[in-house]
Amino acid sequence: MSMTSRTSNAGLQPSRLHQAIQHILLASALTVSTAAYAETRTDTANIRHSYHISGGSLGQALRQFATNSGLMYSAEAALTDGKTTAGLDGDYTAEEGLKRLLAGTGLTYTFTAEGAVAVRVAETGSNAASTLPAVTVTGKGVYDSTDPYNEDYRLPNSSTATKTDTPIMETPFSVQVVSKQVIQDRQAVRIDKAVENVSGVVQGGFNQGTSDGFLVRGFQNTNMYRDGLLMPTDSSTTTKRETANLERIEVLKGPGSLLYGRAEPGGIINLVTKQPLSTPFNSIQQQFGSYAFYRTSMDSTGPITKDDTLLYRLNLSYENSGSYRDFIDRESVFVAPVIKWNIDSRTQASFELEYQHYNTNQDVGIPQLGKRPAPIPINRSLEEPFNSKNNGDSILAGFNWSHEFNDNWKVVNKFMTQNYDNKDIRQMYIAGPAHLDGTVNRFFVNFPQIKAERYSTTINLLGKVNTWSTTHNLLFGFDYFNTKDTLNGINITTSPSVLNVFNPVYFTSQPYFEPANSFNISNTESWYGLYFQDQIDLPYDFHALGGFRYDNAQIRNNISGITSPTEDRLSPRGGLLWQPVNWLSLYGSYTENFGVSNVSSSSNGYNLPPQTAQQWETGIKTEFLDGKLRSTISYFNLTKQNLPVSIPGTFYYRALGAAETRGIEFDTTGEILPGWNVIIAYTYTPFAKIIKDVDSDGGTGNQGNKLFSVPRNSGSLWNTYEVQEGDLRGFKFGAGLVGVGERQGNIFNTYQLPGYVTVNLMTSYQMKVGSSKITTQLNVDNILDKTYYAGTQSTNQIQFGAPLTFMGSIRADF
16 A cells, blocks of 8 residues: 655755655555545544553554554554653543654654544654644643653643642632743752742742742741642751652642641642652753752652552652852752552552751851841851751651542542651851941850651542532542651850951851750640532533631640640631633632741740731633643732741740732743743732731831832743754753842841842753653853842841852753
């Protein structure tokens, strides 16, 4: 059987003649004739079928696809030999499925007759699957974002806002997703770099650079969530979160207390981890960069048994790096295995472990001098060379299982425990602003032993009920969280001499700690919550969401021996979204939040009252270019009560009456043209103030002051273009910038951090070596070498941003 080419040889350039002849010869070898090709596509090609095709051999996947779809398929065996596919999972038409299976193979398809399809080499200008992105199936929450070869910036669904796999266009809240491709293109080995392209998120100078901290919608947020479970941050124990096993990062703007308990009201930053896949995949990467940065990472997944009953995933990384700051370096070992057990088609269980050994220094930062940060060189540290490192181990273990009772009802349970163990830590802290002559007072703290134990679990019952012309997606949930932090043998001593920031003279020996002054601290917290949520699909393209949560919490500290009264609260949430056409959604929502209490903070030994918050939000979401480019513009009004504020000259805190932020956020993410991806984020926050405060003397205290570290304007741009054809195919180029306006340095508004703009570049090249894909990459951040301040926690802890830095990488995927 033969097949005629649609391209005439007439007018072909000599440079293309060989390619055209090759296409004709390969096409003529197909065993299905095109002579009987119908003028109109048959119904068979347009009917949607459900597919569950594992990745692997392309020829085998195509044969299985043809069987499931009812199509007659044929191709020369030489075309598919040695080629692989990522597989297919979801509801697709024949055309959609073929594009997905053939993506990246250099092959395309032709419907040759009624119910028949042929595969051939892709020609320039054809429907070549190699130039097409992953197919999005509109209206169905099945999208293979876990495909290791999925290069999309825009992911259609998110679970963080609702704890169900819901299209973002049907979610009445602002949700942004940072895909793994963005993390790879930015070489984001830190969370702060990964989320700097999300509006409303500003880096904070928290925990002396050893753990992650942000301001989201104007309020401090140092807590992360891992697959929906809380990972609280403690400055004494936690180091920056590893990104080696992250699939994506989902950011829910605004309060998430209904689903996540005692959360910060600015938003939820949820780290979604990589899970085992049935399709074998392996990747190894070596990164190297400025300031003696070296990092090796590995990702491996696939079946353990031939029937895919047991699957595994293993991620690991080793990092050794210096710093642009004196006396600062880091070493980290990270190992994260996961085993998944497919008990049957409706029941799964997984066992996971994360081990991290860290050995790093805290960065004390720099103090304020007058109304600005002290003007000292970026490398100058006010630490002492002999200060010990934050040396410890973290072990996380988890067990998750789910069971589908039928097509409409499902139960999901997650359990996680986390333990930290740090020993022999001695750190120095700056006490207050620098004096006009440049001198600062300091004190030293000795932590012989620091331990932390965290336990959390959640169980959710999900169901779908149809009533008349509406569909209810129901969620009933329970969660429990318990933590205990123990600091043994704490000892504090003041520095025997002041340090001049302009001409530092460091000590030659350790300070003396009087053993009789040692003391212990033990804090425990436990809470549980019950919650209910109903997502309703209404007539006329309306989507409603409503729910409420009951929390019960208790905190105890050993300093005063006081157990706080039980705190409980009922918190509602509701939203309405209208999607009159596929590309447009209009929404509004109201949410209340029940936050944390500060342990051992008040001068009388009692805990501060729990923080609460309320938010109104409205916005517009759009999807253009066949859904490839999504944008969200939202307006929010967020009020928070009982913020802790330090009492000057003491280690104690008191609670503010209320603070409020109002603003507009804009995010757009996706593909403008084939190969051209873009992320744009902008935040305008004209109002971020303390609206109510009464100090101990009965005055207005800080009322009217601006919230610290909240810029009026901030934004970012990042875009990449990958050459799709020709001699430069495989090359990718990227560029972007991050801009943050002037911010108040503290809640007392005594000094300001200047605004800044940084420019970042990247380039990479992908090539095939046998069955492997090799990627070389170079990122250049802050190419203009701008000196800027990334954030601050208080007057005595201002953090420099990174100067001009280079990071190279070579990665092999196979």
